[in-house]
Amino acid sequence: MNTGELVELGQQLRVDSVRAAAAAGSGHPTSSMSAADLMAVLFARHFHYDFERPDHPGNDRFVLSKGHASPLMYAVYKAAGAIDDEELLTFRENGSRLEGHPTPRRLPWVETATGSLGQGFPVGVGIAMAGKRLEHAGYRVWVLCGDSELAEGSVWEAAEHGAYEHLDNLTLIVDVNRLGQRGPTRHGHDLDAYARRFQGFGWHTVEVDGHDVDAVDRAYGEALSTKGQPTVILARTLKGKGVASIEDREGLHGKPLPEADEAIAELGGSRDLRVRVQPPSTDVAPRPGDRGRPELPRWGKGEEAATRDAFGEALSALGTARGDIVVLDGEVGDSTRAEAFAKEHPERYFECYIAEQQMVAAAVGMAARGWTPYAATFAAFLTRAHDFIRMASVSGSGLALVGSHAGVAIGQDGPSQMGLEDLAMMRAVHGSTVLYPCDANQTARLVAGMAGLDGIRYLRTSRGASEVIYGPDEEFPVGGSKVLRSSGRDRLTLVAAGVTVPEALAAAEALDGEGIAVRVIDLYSVKPVDRETLRSAAEETGCLMTVEDHHPEGGLGDAVAEAFADGRPVPRLVRLGVRTMPGSASPAEQLHAAGIDAESIAAAGRLLVGEAIVS
Structure with a gap:
């Protein structure tokens, strides 16, 4: 396209955004209009993409970090022939693919899903890392960001990490x-x-008139x-931009234009x-293939091992196989023992430093490129990245x-290091899987099994060593449990997970x-x-007595209580x-x-059984 045609394309994108x-009676046309020329030039001149094959490994990747400007994105899809005008006008309707904020679902x-500002750019960094360090591919990553979201701390985590990784395949607009x-x-x-x-973080900067x-x-x-x-x-x-009555005016964010027909006419019509x-x-370089089933580490019953150690060893074995x-x-x-993987597979290990938001965002970007990421830190610190986890589910x-170092069992480090909210946080994520192993063999099996699951998967590991109670060939299906002790005389069931399983067994x-038969379930x-x-x-x-x-709030006890939320006694x-x-x-x-x-468990059990007898 020549200059005149690019100008016309920009106007078309504005008109279609309006x-x-x-048609929806809602949306963000003014935010779309400001970036229309930027998008017109990008897609007409510099973007390489096959809309018929969105999974083509050579495609450039575009991330709309300012996700509220979705009308502009959909207008581009129409101009590229990916959708038609009829579908464009279903924007925000029930059942339409054109949601208020775009999602890959x-x-x-x-x-990637955007709309929680400050997330698209960090995810774009992850995609660019995949292209440069994993795939050694020539595709480029383009991210369109709004100036408002530059107030988010996650943007500057991304800026520093993008420069640290020398991501010359990444362009932020x-x-x-x-x-x-609400204003300027x-x-x-x-x-x-x-x-x-940006220059302070090591970026090449270009200042330009965006129109x-x-x-x-x-x-x-x-x-x-x-x-x-x-x-x-x-x-x-x-x-x-382009409509005099609204151009650079406050108070119009997130609203359809008051006189849409007049605005369209002022922009030159459809x-x-x-x-x-x-x-x-x-x-495109070929992806590495699988080498069969992983040879997971094995521990004998009665040995002592920390589940975090088992995680590291199992993860390394999984990386060898896949x-x-x-x-x-x-x-x-x-501390998490993820370094075991780094020693065996350094080319697939990414140090994100103390930037949990960027760590999870990079994992989302790599997952979007077809990789299977494991992201590990202390359970307590994943709370900082919760919004990224929530949006990953979207x-x-x-x-x-x-998440390692969970619970009070970590000891002397104190409450700032203790993950005591993580199970609740992860259970609340849509479609998530939450696993909490109690010994090394169980951990190894669950680490390997996580790779084959969909959605957000969370594994909680412990710092201290514990006795191995399961054999190395035991299976642990997701959604299952293990009854470790039972009889026909049981008067109480103890339900435990992780570090409380051996405590429950001892109780x-x-x-x-004392003549009180007790069942124990490892949940x-x-x-x-x-x-x-x-x-x-x-x-x-x-x-039933849960011990966690x-x-x-929100942990093992609530999970058990919800098993009886269908109206049964x-x-x-x-x-x-x-x-x-x-x-x-x-x-x-x-x-x-x-x-x-x-x-303490035994004391509570005596009291509970005694009350049951009295009642």
Whole structure:
């Protein structure tokens, strides 16, 4: 396209953004109008993509970080022939693929769900890392960001990491339109203010008039020719560009234009220009293949091993068997034991440093490229990345997350390091799987099994060593449990997971010596939970007691209670958990203070059985 045609294409994208929002009666047309020229030049001149084959390994990748500007994205799809005008006008309708914020669940051309600002750019960094370090491919990653979202800390985690990784295959386009939701942004149209920040992180910066299509074209060309560092294009634009009554005016964010027909006429009316997007490169390196079943580490019954150690060894073995496994660390690989993978497979290990948001975002980006990421840090620190985990679920992304140093059982480090909310957080994520192993062989099996699951998978590991109670060939299906002790005389069922399993077994042994028979269930699958085994135990013993190294809210106890939420009679249920704020103490002292060690469990069991007899 020549200059005049690019200008016309930009106007068409504005018109179609206005039309889509008007048909929906909602949306963000003014935010779309500011970036229309940027998108017109990108897709007409520089983007390489096959819309018929969105999974083509040579395709460039585009991320709309300012996801509220979805009308603009859909207008581009129409110009490229991917959707028609009829579908464009279904924007935001029930059942339409064209949601208020784009998601890959509905549209194959969308890389990641956005809309929670500050996320698309970090995910784009992950995609670019996959292209450069894993696939050694020539495709480029383009991210369109809004100036408002540059206030998010995750953006600067991404900026630092993108420069650290020398991602010259990544171009960030910032639509600096000056206006946010409620008024002016922090730096308004001061492009130099943004440039200084990006330059400080090591980015190549280009400042440009975002409505001068020739200048934008040259800026993209400069980005393509820059080697050794990523490029950010800071484009000065006007919100609502092209319509005098709304251009650069406050108070119009997130609203359809009040006089849409007049605005369309002022923009020159509807057009039907078509963009011939350039085809992708066919020079693509093959992906590494599988080498059969992993040879998982094995431990004998009675040995002592920490589940975090088992995680590291099993992950390394899994990486040997499967070339699609990648691991991301938050600078705690020596503690989580993810470093075992790094030693064996350094080319697939990514150090993200103390930047948990970027770590999870990079994992989302790699998953979008077909890799199977495992991201590991302390369970407590994953809470910082919860919004990224939530949005990964919106994307339908497949991530394996591992949280170590869970619960008061870590001991003297104190509450800042203790994951005591992680089970609740992960259970609340749509479609998630939550696993909490108690010994090394169980951990190894679950680590390997996670790779074959969909959605968000979470594995909780423990710091201290514990006795191995399962043989190395035992199977642990997701949604299952293990009944470790039972009889026809049982008067109480103890339900435990992780570090509380050996405590429950010891308590059951003590109670048995007093003539109180107790069943013990290892509920290693916290979500989905083994409803049938729990319901049988309730019917046969009458009393359930859950024991967890976690706050009572949202964890193991709530998972068990929900097994009886279908209207059937609810059994006597007592929940033991961490109800006070811990301090520094030894692991044994911590468990006792929280009331979840063997002695405390036995005492609670005596009381519960006694009350049941009296009643």
